[in-house]
Each structure stands twice: as structure tokens, then as C-alpha cells.
Amino acid sequence: MTQASPPVVLVFAGTDPTGGAGLTADVLALASLGCHAAGVVTAVTAQDTTGIKQFSCTDTELVIAQARAVLEDMPVAAFKVGMLGNSEIAAAVASIVEDYPDVPLIVDPVQNSGRGDALADDMLDGALRSLIIPQASLITPNSLEARALAPGADTLDACAQELMSLGSEFVLITGTHENTPEVIHRLYGNMRLLETFVFERLPGSYHGSGCTLASACAASFAHGLDPVNAVAEALQYTWETLKHGFRTGMGQHLPNRLYWAWEMDEPESEDT
DSSP, X not given: OOOOOOOEEEEEEEOOTTSSXXXXXXXXXXHHTTOEEEEEEEEEEEEETTEEEEEEEOOHHHHHHHHHHHHTTSXXXXXXXXXXXXXXXXXXXXXXXXXXXXXXXXXXXXXXXXXXOBOSOTTHHHHIIIXXXXXXXXXXXXXXXXXXXXXXXXXXXXXXXXXHHHTOSEEEEBOTTSOOSSEEEEEXXXXXXXXXXXXXXXXXXXXXXXXXXXHHXXXXXXXXXXXXXXXHHHHHHHHHHHHTOBOOSSSSBBOOTTGGGSOOSOOOOOOO
């Protein structure tokens, strides 16, 4: 009997040799949530859990060739965009997704690493605003990224309004970087605030949490969930990966995207 195939999510992202962020993080999160990840490498990075050492963007023609190879062979249920690196790659990705207007596009507007190291050139913000965001079903900036993408806005609500006015159907602004006792995430759509999600603030910092969240959103969209429930499930999954995260290097913790498959409790000792 032929096994039904899982939804395919086409990911545009950079590599991370630690496996904590980037394409590896996307693959783990998508697999954990019942999707098949097809990956287009947009950049190769040298980094560890403390920060970026260097990165090199993929040739634009090769980015296009990777994506076309998948799209001509597999039915893609959602796109997820992460690290693009430069405006030329952003333009290439925009031209690709433009041919598939019915496929949800989830955008994590990566600009910096978790430590704050730059992961893009100076022209990328403009390309995101003019080429990528207008096609987005959902954009998932943290509060720092939202302010950078909407520099004329004086509040996060105003940032969301500006990003929606650029064309993104939904905007999820995450609150990890805000100085609040709990983490408050806000989902916007139809030019208004739709839902507020409040989570316990966990100690420490995490390498790849943004990748995990955007990929979880892409998985939920690929499975056909409506946007509010898709975001709710993705946020809950991401929080669980952080709660069960681990520190294997000298820097940030890593989300445990397969937390549900781990035996988290110590085995019970036998009575003597």
C-alpha cells in the first residue's frame, strides 16, 4: 500500500554548522510537525552557539536553480523564508514565489543572529519591504526586526500596521526582546490586533528560536489550519522546544525540536 506523503514546505535559509539555527533547525521543526522540508541554501555560515564568524551568500542563479528543481518535481504546500543575506537573493526569491500566489508564504525577516551579529547587507531591508513582504501570508518579526522594517512607526502596533500596509496579510510580532515579566506575542490581520498570546518567560537565551517559530507556522499553514490557530499552535510548540532546550556549546541554549520523542525523566530505580 502506498503511504500518503506529508505536506512539502520549501525553505529558503542559510546553513548553521551547529544545527541550532538555519536550515537544520527548519528541517527538524518541520519534520517534528509532520511535514517534509525541501531546502534551498541561500548562504553558508561559520558560526557557533556564541555568534557568527563569517558567512557567504549563495550565487543567485544557484538559488533559483535549487528552487525550480523542487517546484518542478514536488507539490509545495507552503514557503518559509529565513536568511536571505542580500537584496539580490531577496529579488530572486520574490520572483520565484510570485509564480505561486496560492501557496502560503511565511517570512522570518532575519537580519541578525541571536547575539546581534549582522546576517544581511544594508540593502536587504528595502528588498524585504518592496519585494517579499507584499507577497507574505505571515511575517514573524521580533520587536527589534519590526522596528527596523517600519522605521517611521512609533509603537509596535504602528509597526504592524505599516507592515500590513506593505502587503503582508498577517503580522506576528514576538515579544521576547521586550522588557516584560511575561513574553507577549501579538498577531495582527485585517489592519487590527487579532490575538494576544502570553507565555511564561524562560531563563537564558536560545539559538534558533525564530527559525523554529516561523517553520512551525509554515507547518501549520501547510496542514491547512486557519491563521489564528496556526499561529497559536506554532507558538505553543516553539515554547515547548525552548522549555525542553539544552546547552551543548559555550553559548546559547538550543531548542529541542524533538522534545516529544525524548525520554525526559530519569528512569525509576528498582526497589531493593
